[in-house]
Amino acid sequence: MTTRVLIVGAGPAGIRAAQTLCTAGLRPTIVDEGARAGGQIYRRQPEGFTRPLEVLYGSEAAKARALHETFDRLVASDEVDYVSRTSVVSLAAGQAQVLQDGKIRLVPFDRLVLATGAMDRVAPVAGWQSAGVYTLGAAQIALKAQGVALGAQIVLAGSGPLLTLVAWQLHKAGAKLAAVLDTSSLGTQMRGLPDMMARPGLVWRGARMRVGLGRLYHAGAQLERIETDAGGPVAFHWRDARGRAQSTSCDTVGLGWHLQAETHLADLAGIPFDYSTQWAQWLPHVDPMGRAGEGQYLAGDGVRILGADGAEIAGRLAATACLQDLNLPTLSPHKDMQARVRMERFAQGLSRAFPWPAKLVRATSDDTMICRCEGITAADLRVGSALGENEANRVKSLARVGMGRCQGRYCQLIGAELIAAKSGMSVEGAGRLRAQAPARPVPIGAYQIENDP
Amino acid sequence: MIAPAQGRIVRLAETARSPVDFWYDSEALRALDGDTVLTAILLSVRALRDAEFGLEKRAGFCLMGACQDCWLWQETGPRLRACSTPVAQGMRLLSQPSDAWPAATPEGET
Numbered sequence: 001m002t003t004r005v006l007i008v009g010a011g012p013a014g015i016r017a018a019q020t021l022c023t024a025g026l027r028p029t030i031v032d033e034g035a036r037a038g039g040q041i042y043r044r045q046p047e048g049f050t051r052p053l054e055v056l057y058g059s060e061a062a063k064a065r066a067l068h069e070t071f072d073r074l075v076a077s078d079e080v081d082y083v084s085r086t087s088v089v090s091l092a093a094g095q096a097q098v099l100q101d102g103k104i105r106l107v108p109f110d111r112l113v114l115a116t117g118a119m120d121r122v123a124p125v126a127g128w129q130s131a132g133v134y135t136l137g138a139a140q141i142a143l144k145a146q147g148v149a150l151g152a153q154i155v156l157a158g159s160g161p162l163l164t165l166v167a168w169q170l171h172k173a174g175a176k177l178a179a180v181l182d183t184s185s186l187g188t189q190m191r192g193l194p195d196m197m198a199r200p201g202l203v204w205r206g207a208r209m210r211v212g213l214g215r216l217y218h219a220g221a222q223l224e225r226i227e228t229d230a231g232g233p234v235a236f237h238w239r240d241a242r243g244r245a246q247s248t249s250c251d252t253v254g255l256g257w258h259l260q261a262e263t264h265l266a267d268l269a270g271i272p273f274d275y276s277t278q279w280a281q282w283l284p285h286v287d288p289m290g291r292a293g294e295g296q297y298l299a300g301d302g303v304r305i306l307g308a309d310g311a312e313i314a315g316r317l318a319a320t321a322c323l324q325d326l327n328l329p330t331l332s333p334h335k336d337m338q339a340r341v342r343m344e345r346f347a348q349g350l351s352r353a354f355p356w357p358a359k360l361v362r363a364t365s366d367d368t369m370i371c372r373c374e375g376i377t378a379a380d381l382r383v384g385s386a387l388g389e390n391e392a393n394r395v396k397s398l399a400r401v402g403m404g405r406c407q408g409r410y411c412q413l414i415g416a417e418l419i420a421a422k423s424g425m426s427v428e429g430a431g432r433l434r435a436q437a438p439a440r441p442v443p444i445g446a447y448q449i450e451n452d453p
Numbered sequence: 454m455i456a457p458a459q460g461r462i463v464r465l466a467e468t469a470r471s472p473v474d475f476w477y478d479s480e481a482l483r484a485l486d487g488d489t490v491l492t493a494i495l496l497s498v499r500a501l502r503d504a505e506f507g508l509e510k511r512a513g514f515c516l517m518g519a520c521q522d523c524w525l526w527q528e529t530g531p532r533l534r535a536c537s538t539p540v541a542q543g544m545r546l547l548s549q550p551s552d553a554w555p556a557a558t559p560e561g562e563t
């Protein structure tokens with residue numbers, strides 16, 4: 001019997017991993033939450049939408065086309081088993097539990113490639129629990145996959161390459177932006193520049209977008225609060241780089257501070273994690289090819305935030321590692337390994353230029369929500385932590401931070417920062433929330449499998 | 454069709470699709486084929502539902518299936534995730550669990 005490889009995620013990493021495995025004659029199964037393969041950055045619009053790729057992906061249209069066509073070909077020639085609109089909710093030795101059409105079923109595998117991508121890394125701003133506050137990624141998805149703006153007057157705030165990119169895409173598509181507030185100062189951004197010059201084309205593109213945004217963009221903004229009424233945001237209060245108080249009217253806000261690896265399944269697979277001070281987050285432990293445990297491989301933004309190009313490379317490398325371990329013929333990974341080094345250097349520059357706003361998080365006022373799922377405030381956590389529990393999982397039991405429906409995805413880094421501030425230890429010392437299955441909410445009826453007629 | 458009232462979402466492109474009619478609470482609303490439930494509702498109203506643990510309303514957050522902020526009820530019972538479910542002709546969606554059910558508690562919660 002040939003080796004059964006399960007790939008989770010059909011973004012750039014998952015697609016390139018699949019393609020590489022196919023060249024060696026394997027027929028991988030790809031389980032993907034999307035309706036159509038592409039992942040987030042190369043997300044496809046639904047059938048029947050007509051905007052050309054150039055409008056959807058700008059300068060990256062050719063890459064998007066190549067990736068989509070590669071995958072469509074693999075599906076059409078039956079070289080892969082593509083399972084769309086399906087979530088892996090749990091992993092046990094050699095088996096994945098997947099949720100498809102409201103039912104749980106089991107997918108057995110011999111080798112596992114996780115290409116689960118990333119999500120927005122968010123910091124709390126007073127008022128962010130209100131309807132009409134979204135992530136930057138959400139604003140981009142709405143535009144790409146639905147052709148809509150999430151509001152009539154939008155403030156985008158945070159930091160990172162996505163802030164400028166989403167702002168530019170919305171602006172170009174005709175959405176009305178009220179302000180783009182970058183918490184990173186120009187000085188801080190300059191410190192990242194030398195390493196970012198490992199990919200001068202990207203720096204140039206970002207600079208051109210900034211010019212296009214003109215006076216909408218503000219570096220070094222200090223975020224104070226989102227003023228809301230019953231219908232959602234009405235104004236964003238902030239201070240400019242010179243410390244002057246500003247208030248910008250808006251009905252919608254997008255927040256995000258670069259990205260955070262989606263690591264839930266890596267954790268359930270038993271892969272160890274290291275705290276990365278560079279990325280200010282916990283990341284799965286892998287070798288340079290993406291090898292984790294026995295028969296486990298990780299690729300793409302779910303393991304290191306190298307962006308879409310880096311994800312394609314990482315996908316090929318992870319699959320190559322898998323083939324090597326199976327003693328199957330592979331192409332030399334040498335060129336990809338070299339390109340990866342350049343991607344790493346660029347990413348390092350990005351992380352320096354657009355850092356996690358630790359100071360902003362530590363200054364969170366007591367009445368600010370830090371868990372949007374269950375409405376838990378900074379004061380609730382500070383009390384939980386003050387009881388002498390300075391470990392994230394203990395504070396979760398006491399204060400419920402991380403217990404909600406998102407399973408700690410959006411509050412975990414905020415919680416760790418606040419615990420560290422309170423206790424005087426490092427963020428790493430506050431520990432990592434252990435992932436619990438299921439990785440997505442599952443209706444109880446979905447488990448009634450055996451008894452079905 | 455009811456003229457879009459005070460919606461949140463603004464259409465920028467892809468307006469030439471066929472219409473889909475659905476119900477949200479007791480209102481008849483119209484969206485376009487290919488819209489998600491989230492898009493479909495927020496074109497006409499400002500939020501999807503009330504928050505379970507606070508006074509504010511909810512209108513989704515991540516749009517990528519990670520935050521679970523956008524769950525809604527259907528008259529037939531099961532909940533759905535509005536950001537990743539396409540709207541369908543005749544859907545009957547609710548911002549709150551229906552009083553008509555024996556136990557007005559959503560699945561998985563107590």
Ligand code: FES
Pocket residue numbers: 513514515516517518519520521522523524534535536537
């Ligand atoms: S908006 Fe986050 S899961 Fe739907």
